[in-house]
Amino acid sequence: MIGTFLANGFSIEIRNSMRYTFSLKYNRNYFMKERKEPKTFFVRTYGCQMNELDSEIMIGQLVNRGLKRVHTEEEGDILIYNTCSIRDLAERKVMGKLGILGRNKTRAKIIGVTGCMAMAKKDSLFKKLPHLDFVLGTNNISNLGAVLDEVIHTGKQTAITDKKFEEDLDYLVAKRDSNISAHVSIIRGCDKYCTYCVVPYTRGREVSRPYNDIVEEVKQLVSKGYKEITLLGQNVNSYGKDEKEWGVLFHDLLRMIDKTGIKRVRFLTSHPVDITKELMEAVRDLPSLCEFVHFPMQAGSNRILRKMHRIYTLEEYFEKVEMLRKIVPGVSLGTDMIVGFPTETDEEFEETYANMEKANYSTAFLYTYSPRKGTPAMRFKDDISDQVKDARLQRLMALHKRQSAEQRTQMIGSTVEVLFEKRNDRGQLKGRTRCWRKIIAEGPESLVGEIGHVEVVSFHNETLIGNLVESAAKSLV
Numbered sequence: 494m495i496g497t498f499l500a501n502g503f504s505i506e507i508r509n510s511m512r513y514t515f516s517l518k519y520n521r522n523y524f525m526k527e528r529k530e531p532k533t534f535f536v537r538t539y540g541c542q543m544n545e546l547d548s549e550i551m552i553g554q555l556v557n558r559g560l561k562r563v564h565t566e567e568e569g570d571i572l573i574y575n576t577c578s579i580r581d582l583a584e585r586k587v588m589g590k591l592g593i594l595g596r597n598k599t600r601a602k603i604i605g606v607t608g609c610m611a612m613a614k615k616d617s618l619f620k621k622l623p624h625l626d627f628v629l630g631t632n633n634i635s636n637l638g639a640v641l642d643e644v645i646h647t648g649k650q651t652a653i654t655d656k657k658f659e660e661d662l663d664y665l666v667a668k669r670d671s672n673i674s675a676h677v678s679i680i681r682g683c684d685k686y687c688t689y690c691v692v693p694y695t696r697g698r699e700v701s702r703p704y705n706d707i708v709e710e711v712k713q714l715v716s717k718g719y720k721e722i723t724l725l726g727q728n729v730n731s732y733g734k735d736e737k738e739w740g741v742l743f744h745d746l747l748r749m750i751d752k753t754g755i756k757r758v759r760f761l762t763s764h765p766v767d768i769t770k771e772l773m774e775a776v777r778d779l780p781s782l783c784e785f786v787h788f789p790m791q792a793g794s795n796r797i798l799r800k801m802h803r804i805y806t807l808e809e810y811f812e813k814v815e816m817l818r819k820i821v822p823g824v825s826l827g828t829d830m831i832v833g834f835p836t837e838t839d840e841e842f843e844e845t846y847a848n849m850e851k852a853n854y855s856t857a858f859l860y861t862y863s864p865r866k867g868t869p870a871m872r873f874k875d876d877i878s879d880q881v882k883d884a885r886l887q888r889l890m891a892l893h894k895r896q897s898a899e900q901r902t903q904m905i906g907s908t909v910e911v912l913f914e915k916r917n918d919r920g921q922l923k924g925r926t927r928c929w930r931k932i933i934a935e936g937p938e939s940l941v942g943e944i945g946h947v948e949v950v951s952f953h954n955e956t957l958i959g960n961l962v963e964s965a966a967k968s969l970v
C-alpha cells in the first residue's frame with residue numbers, strides 16, 4: 494500500500510503505483526448494499542474508429558461473460574463510456590454526461606470510463622466523479638474482466654492505465670454491428686508527437702500487431718462473408734517499423750491481405766511522411782485496395798507545420814501528392830486540417846486556404862485548434878480568438894463544399910463500383926464507392942452486402958444518386 498489520505502470527504506487508499514486501487518468508503522458502501530450481480534451492459538462510444546473497434550472488442554468480452562447488451566442507459570447494469578480527448582468539446586460532452594449520471598444514480602449501476610480520457614485524466618476522474626467504479630486505459634482492454642470482478646466483489650474503485658500496450662488482446666472476440674464491413678487493428682499508438690495532439694499520450698508508443706494474426710483475422714472475416722475491411726491505426730503506414738526483424742512493412746502487409754480474398758481494403762489514418770512510393774504502387778496494383786488515401790495536410794503554411802512538428806514541408810507534401818496522382822490517376826485524397834493554431838496569421842491562413850484548394854480533397858475533416866493539457870503546444874499562447882478560428886473554419890468548409898460539389902458534378906455520367914451496405918428509410922440501396930463517397934440507387938434487397946455498379950445521375954449534398962447498371966467495367970471513382 495502506498496498511502497491513505499483524505500480528499501473531498503472520502504478516505505482513499507492507494508495500493509500500487511502502476512495499478513491504482515482506490516477504496517472510497519462513504520457512499521460506495523451505500524450503493525454496494527443495493528448492488529446485484531450485473532446482467533446487462535450498455536456501451537457508448539465517442540471519438541474515432543479505433544475507439545469503435547475497442548468498443549466492439551469490449552462488447553464481445555462482455556457477451557462472452559454471459560451479459561446481455563442493451564441500448565439504453567436505464568436498462569444497463571454496467572455502463573461503459575469509451576471516451577475521446579482529442580478536443581476540449583469531446584471531453585466536455587463526456588464529463589457532462591457522467592456528471593448527470595452521478596446525480597441520477599438511483600440504483601446500483603457499475604459505471605466505467607475507458608478510452609483516451611481514461612488515459613488523459615486517469616484516477617483524477619474519481620475525484621471529480623466519485624460515483625465512477627472503474628477507469629480502464631486504452632492499453633488495458635484485455636483487463637476489463639478482471640476490473641469488473643474487482644468492482645463487483647469488493648466494491649473498490651479501480652483504475653488500470655498502463656502506458657504500454659501488451660500484445661495480449663484477443664481481437665477475435667469483437668462483436669461487430671455490421672456483417673459487411675469490419676475494422677481491423679494493425680498498429681496501436683503513435684510516435685509522431687505533433688505538438689497539438691494528445692494521442693501519443695493517450696495511446697502510447699507504436700506497437701505493430703503480428704502480421705500473421707492480422708491475416709488470420711481477415712481470412713476469418715472473409716469466411717464470414719465480410720466484403721470490406723478498414724485497417725486501423727493512428728499511423729497505419731508506420732506498420733512494422735517497430736519490429737524491424739519481421740521485415741514486413743505496410744505495403745508488404747497490404748499485399749498479404751490482398752491474397753485473402755477480401756474484396757475491399759481501406760486504411761486509416763496515415764501520416765504524409767510515411768506515405769511511400771511502394772504504398773502508392775500497392776494502391777495501383779492491388780485489386781482490393783481502394784483508390785482513396787488519407788493524406789492529412791493539417792496546415793498549409795511551412796512555419797505553422799514546423800510549429801506543429803509535422804516533419805514535412807509543403808514542397809515535400811505536394812511532391813508526394815503529385816507522385817501519387819501520377820501513379821494512381823483518379824485517386825481520391827482525404828485530409829484533416831486545423832485552423833487557428835497559435836500565432837497563425839491571416840496571411841498564413843490564406844496560404845492554408847490556397848493549398849487546400851490546390852490539393853482538391855474529396856474528404857476533409859476540418860477543426861479549430863483546441864489546446865490540450867500535457868501537449869507541447871500548451872507552451873504557446875492560444876492567441877487566436879474563437880471568432881477568428883470560427884471564421885477561418887467556415888471559409889475552409891465553404892471551399893470544401895464547393896470543390897466536392899465540382900468533383901461530384903464531374904462524376905455525373907460515369908459508372909462507379911459500389912458496396913451496398915443497407916437500405917435507407919425510403920427503401921433505396923445505400924453504399925459507398927471505392928473512393929468512399931456515399932451513393933444511393935433503387936435496387937433489390939438481395940444486393941445489400943454485395944458489390945454492384947451504378948451510373949451516377951445527380952447528387953444531393955454529399956450523396957451521389959445513381960441507377961443500377963447490369964455490368965460495367967471497373968471504374969476508379
Ligand code: SAH
Pocket residue numbers: 579580689690691692726727728762763764789791829830831860861862863864865
Ligand atoms: N493520426 C491521425 C490523427 C488522429 S486525430 C493523423 O495524424 O492524421 C484526428 C485529427 O484531429 C487530427 O488529424 C487533427 O486534425 C485533429 N486534432 C488533433 N489534435 C487536435 C487539437 N488539439 N485541436 C484541434 N484538432 C486536433
Ligand code: SF4
Pocket residue numbers: 683684685686687690691692693727728764
Ligand atoms: Fe496525433 Fe500527429 Fe500522431 Fe496523428 S500523427 S495521432 S496528429 S501525434
Ligand code: F3S
Pocket residue numbers: 539540541542543544576577578579608609691692695696
Ligand atoms: Fe479521440 Fe483517442 Fe481517437 S483522443 S480521436 S478516441 S485516439
